[in-house]
Amino acid sequence: MATDSNNVEGYEHYYVPDQSPYPIMATIGLGALVFGLGTFFNELHADLAGSGRYVAMAGFAILVGTLFFWFRTAINENMQGLNSAQLKRSYVWGMGWFIFSEVMFFFAFFGALFYVRNMAGPWLGGEGEKGEFNYLLWDSFKFVWPILETPDQVVNGVKAAFVGPGEGHSMYPKDAHGGLFAWLPLWNTVILLTSSVTVHMAHNGLKDNSRAKFTGWLFVTVVLAIGFLCLQYMEYHEAYVDLGLTLESGIYGTTFFMLTGFHGFHVFLGMTMLLIMFLRALKGHFSHEDCFGFEAASWYWHFVDVVWVCLFFFVYIL
Amino acid sequence: MSDHGPAKGFGRWLFTTNHKDIGTMYLWFSFAMFLLGGVFALVIRSELFQPGLQLVEPEFFNQMTTMHGLVMVFGAVMPGFVGLANWLVPMMIGAPDMALPRMNNWSFWILPFAFTMLASTLLMDGGAPNFGWTFYAPLSTTYAPPSVTYFIFAVHIMGASSIMGSINIIATILNLRAPGMTMMKMPLFVWTWLITAYLLIAVMPILAGVVTMMLMDIHFGTSFFNAAGGGDPVLFQHVFWFFGHPEVYIMILPAFGVISAIIPTFARKPLFGYASMVYATSSIAFLSFIVWAHHMFTVGMPLAGELFFMYATMLIAVPTGVKVFNWVTTMFRGSMTFETPMLFAIAFVILFTIGGFSGLMLAIAPADFQYHDTYFVVAHFHYVLVPGSIFSLFAAVYYWLPKWCGNMYDERLGKAHFWLSFVGLNLTFFPMHFVGLAGMPRRIPDYALQFADFNQISSIGAFLFGFSQVFFLYIIIKTIRGGEKATDQVWDNPEGLEWTLPSPAPYHTFTTPPAIK
Structure with a gap:
């Protein structure tokens, strides 16, 4: 082994944790969760009552419980001063690349939307050399976005499996009844953009050493996040109940709900992170020099915000 | 961190945070999956x-x-x-362990779970997934067996x-390099893994x-998809090929890194053209990222798409050619010897x-309109995956196993394994070029x-190749259990920090970083 004289002077020890039960517990939880979910979905599909859902719930509980203790351990290690500056940078890199992976996940769905709207859709509607034979399968289907009447309906009429919501039943502003000010996506944009500012204000509060400012703005951010989720719930309710726009109403409903749904799920995750940071802040955690837990949550929050701006343009306006 | 050795019993493997333990588990898991596949x-x-x-x-x-x-x-590649990255990257850059050791354990242990679930579909009603590993819709959606749900979650x-x-x-790699280990001093295996991870x-x-x-x-x-x-x-x-094409480089870039470590050692010359590599x-x-649709030439894309993806794909030959040129030039006028890792590297x-x-x-x-979905395609990707990825894994194991376990493998047996594998794989896959060009479709019984x-x-070659790997298993176990002790350097002046460590490498290495000249 390299002797000590060969080693670099003044190196702060990199803390490598001892054996840990958390990863294997989390594996058991995650395993039960996905196996249970798979079984549950198959039972739904076959119209069977079964135990899949209970396995999934148990797995979820184990996973969340394990993650709670895992994060608690990591936080305690940091509070005990075990983490060198170098180790803290590992967490920073980790969070950054995790967010990049999330960006790519959304990229897949935005890519699908782009492809359907600009290529597959027009070809399906008979445009261009690739649409030449549309009369063989989808005769007289004309492509417009959003697709409110599916090719299935055009050809098979009432026997269609995919039934669009019908004319005037989109989430675009032109179909908003009650005018632009009753158009929920606009308010959601306002809320989410504001919350990005408030989380930044909270960070400023921490920098200024003002706990009140820090916790106060953080609280406002969490409230705004909850407000966003409530409005999105209302919007989904309107889509399903009033408009007949559902996951099953063709590619417009598919892309609309998958994109906004995954975004909403990420808002929920981000809200949970911020809520935990708020509770930690109440306990007196974080200082200006040592606040990466909070910073990571706020990075995540900004990421969720940016995704929403893309959604607002590509799903609601353009 | 405590500088003690490994814990006792099976708990060592379940709870470990040690990059060497985790690397070992990855490698054994990979080998088990290699035999299953x-x-x-x-x-x-x-x-x-x-x-x-x-x-x-x-x-x-x-x-x-x-x-x-x-x-x-x-599961295998x-x-x-x-596993190689876990074992080698910290030792090559002078780091005490992986940056996030507990998460490292989690990344490993969910894999055996995923493959247990996937393999269990073979016993389910309706059978295992049957739509090809590329799982094209609607075969994998409308016409799929119910086990597809488990397949999805396994993925x-x-x-x-x-x-x-x-x-x-x-x-x-970005955070734990020893001071003085600049990016352009990193071993190529570390570089190729950095890019692979990206x-x-x-x-x-x-x-x-x-x-x-x-x-x-x-x-x-x-x-x-409807x-x-x-x-x-x-x-x-x-969407699948946007994932799938980078995926094929994920399976070969670390192999490039392995080969770039082995050839210089046995040619006794520094690697030619490090920066260009x-x-x-x-x-x-x-x-x-911009060639994915070359898997789909026959699907009915617009002409502009066919042309773009054709030319972009051919461009890849340029950097790949640079690599092959550099390996050959490294060997040129080298003082070559042909130990087992080198044999695998040259075959690579x-x-x-x-x-x-x-x-x-x-x-x-x-031309692809003729080759598409024939055995020619099967021959092509098995020639890059078997003597590419798999041979580089073999080469890596022979090259670093003495460092890992402290014993030299039996050179005679290693060479026998090489020749059996070499003959077996060429017997298996070379004829596939001919049947493919003659029009035999892939995926039919x-x-x-x-x-x-x-x-x-092909079938005779496949059995030869397959049983040679049981022989490989025997060689590995024999080496781990005993044999001639390896020196710390193992080879004749190999380059890299891992060779400055004792053989076998202690449980914890570089707890303080080494000085890099």
């Missing part, structure tokens, strides 16, 4: 030994081709390289494992996205290049009479 391959080759249906039902044959591909790609777990593993590797983080979420779309189409009535609702089955292929690897990574250079050339043939869109002779040769 190999058994599936031998079922396929047995059925294809002669025309007609002999041993298995066509339905089961499809499950075998599917499971063989999935197990080899996600990828975890094999992650999710594999993706999570790869993403966490890659985050760990990137954080380690590719993994970029495309595994795309794979997660595409299987999520499948899940929704199957269970929740969405119409991503034209009746306004979607498009071809959308599946675009780094740039070539980066170029390949970049190009891998020659046979991977054959696979590369058949790739160029497939890249030519008009029966074939026309005129292909019989070549198929028999």
Whole structure:
């Protein structure tokens, strides 16, 4: 082994944790969760009552419980001063690349939307050399976005499996009844953009050493996040109940709900992170020099915000 | 951190945070999956030994081709390289461990779970996934067996494992290098893994996205891949290959790193063109994102798409050519010896290049109309994966095993393993070029009479290759259990920090970083 004289002077020890039960517990939880979910979905599909859902719930509980203790351990290690500056940078890199992976996940769905709207859709509607034979399968289907009447309906009429919501039943502003000010996506944009500012204000509060400012703005951010989720719930309710726009109403409903749904799920995750940071802040955690837990949550929050701006343009306006 | 040795009992493996333990588990897991996938391959080759249906039902044959591909790609090759990264990256850059040791353990242990779930579909009603490892919709959606749901979740777990593993590797490389270990001083294996990890983080979420779309189409009535609702089955292929093409580089870039470590040692010359190797690897990574539709030339794309993807694909030959040139030039006028790792490395250079050339043939869109979905494609990708990825894994094991376990392997047995594998794989895959060009389609259990002779040769070669790997297992176990003690350097003046450590490498190494000259 390299002797000590060969080693670099003044190196702060990199803390490598001892054996840990958390990863294997989390594996058991995650395993039960996905196996249970798979079984549950198959039972739904076959119209069977079964135990899949209970396995999934148990797995979820184990996973969340394990993650709670895992994060608690990591936080305690940091509070005990075990983490060198170098180790803290590992967490920073980790969070950054995790967010990049999330960006790519959304990229897949935005890519699908782009492809359907600009290529597959027009070809399906008979445009261009690739649409030449549309009369063989989808005769007289004309492509417009959003697709409110599916090719299935055009050809098979009432026997269609995919039934669009019908004319005037989109989430675009032109179909908003009650005018632009009753158009929920606009308010959601306002809320989410504001919350990005408030989380930044909270960070400023921490920098200024003002706990009140820090916790106060953080609280406002969490409230705004909850407000966003409530409005999105209302919007989904309107889509399903009033408009007949559902996951099953063709590619417009598919892309609309998958994109906004995954975004909403990420808002929920981000809200949970911020809520935990708020509770930690109440306990007196974080200082200006040592606040990466909070910073990571706020990075995540900004990421969720940016995704929403893309959604607002590509799903609601353009 | 305490500087003690490993814990006692099985708990050591369950709870470990040690990069060497985790690396070992990855490597053994990879080898187990390699044998399992190999058994599936031998079922396929047995059925294809002669025309007609002999041993298995066509339905089961499809499950075998599917499971063989999935197990080899996600179970054998990828975890094999992650195992190497775990063992080697910290030792090569002078780091005490991986950057996030607990997450490292989690990335590993979810893998055996995912593959247990995937393999268990073989016993389910309706059988295992039968739609090919590329799982094209609507075969994998409308017409899939119920086990597809478990397949989807298994893929999710594999993706999570790869993403966490890659985050760990990137954080380690960017943050834990010993002072003085600048980026351009890193061993090429570290460089190629850095870029591979980047590719993994970029495309595994795309794979997660595409299987999520499948899940929704199957269970929740969405119409991503159904034209009746306004979607498009071809959308599946675009999203899948946007993942799939970078994926093939994920499986070969770490191999480039391994070969770039081994050839200089046994040619006794420094690697020729280190910087150009780094740039070539980066170029390949970049190009891998803009060539995906060359897998889909016959699907009915606009002419502009055919042309773009054809030319972009051919461009990849340039950085790959740089690499092959550098390896050959490193050997040129070197003082060469031919120990087992070097034999595998030289075979890699020659046979991977054959696979590369058949790739160029497939890249030519008009020619691809003839080759598409024939055994020529099977020959092509097995020539890049078997003597490419798999041979580099073999080479790496022979090269670093003395460092890992402290004992030299038996050179005579190693060479025997090499020649058996070399002959076996060429017997298996070379004839596939001919039957493919003559028009034999891939993924069928029966074939026309005129292909019989070549198929028999392939099947004999496959069994030779397969059983040579049992011999490999014997060699590894024999080496671990005893044998001639390895020196600390192991080889004649190899380059790299790992060779400054004792053999076997202590449980904890570089707890304080070494000084880099």
